[in-house]
Amino acid sequence: MNAAATKSGGKPDSQVRIRIRPVGMDKPRAWLAAGFEDFRRATAVSLAYGLFWVGLSIAITVGAFILGLWHWLLPLIAGFMFVGPLVAVGSYGISRALEAGREPTLGDAFGAWRGHVGQLAMIGVMLVLILMAWFNIAMLLFALFFGLGAPDPATIYLALLTTAEGLGMLAVGTAIGAVLAFGAFTVSVVAIPTLMDQDLTFMEGIEASVRSVARNFRPMLLWAAIITGCVIVGVATFYIGLALILPVLGHASWHAYEDLVRIDHGEAEEG
DSSP states (O other), rough: SSSSSSOOOTTTTTEEEEEOOOOOOHHHHHOOOOOHHHHHTHHHHHHHHHHHHHHHHHHHHHHHHHHHOOHHHHHHHHHHHHHHHTHHHHHHHHHHHHTTTTOOHHHHHHTTTTTTTHHHEEEEEEHHHHHHHHHHHHHHHHHHHHGOOOGGGGGHHHHHHHHHHHHHHHHHHHHHHHHHHHHHHHHHHHHHHHHSSOOOOOHHHHHHHHHHHHHHHHHHHHHHHHHHHHHHHHTTTTTHHHHHHHHHHHHHHHHHHHEEEEEEEEEEEOO
């Protein structure tokens, strides 16, 4: 567990000091290795948690086709990068159980929100707002590049790859999406595990996350690239690969938090 003890008793006169540790470029690989180790130690529950999200992804895809909204799948898949930290919550709970010397259960995964629901929900709202902003930007870009000559939904993806308008929209959309995704990563990469492990406000969790990225920009940029690449591979396997990838990345992110963040609790000086 994090070396700092969880804040206890909610004392109003306690001071919180968030310390961020510097890490090297070798750490992302170490986090990934630790994630695989946690998956190995809790294979059944981790795989079950991953398969839940695979099933949900397939259900959303099928629903989009049934409702005739399949042309929204690309923005939805890209938007997954914005809310991914919320998906990892269950994996954090599994890793925390392993570190406590317990055999993890599905209750540790699906009940990991317990105790800090309000603060975690605030992070969730913020990430969903970023996701909604992405959807609006995607619609705006479509209108700007295709205008009144928008292709039929049945041929939209072909138009994206074979027309100048489509290629231009892909280039601009990818650039804007990457900026938004890195922004979401910056404010959430260790915010959620920090809030699960410590009795802090969501703003303090965001502070820990932003400072972690700022102090360790190159290693965290590499970590963001690893996460993005792994998710792309998982989606490219028709979601099946996500059954392994999502829990491993979640476990790894828990270990990233433990390497990066230290919380000191002290008593406030008398005024």
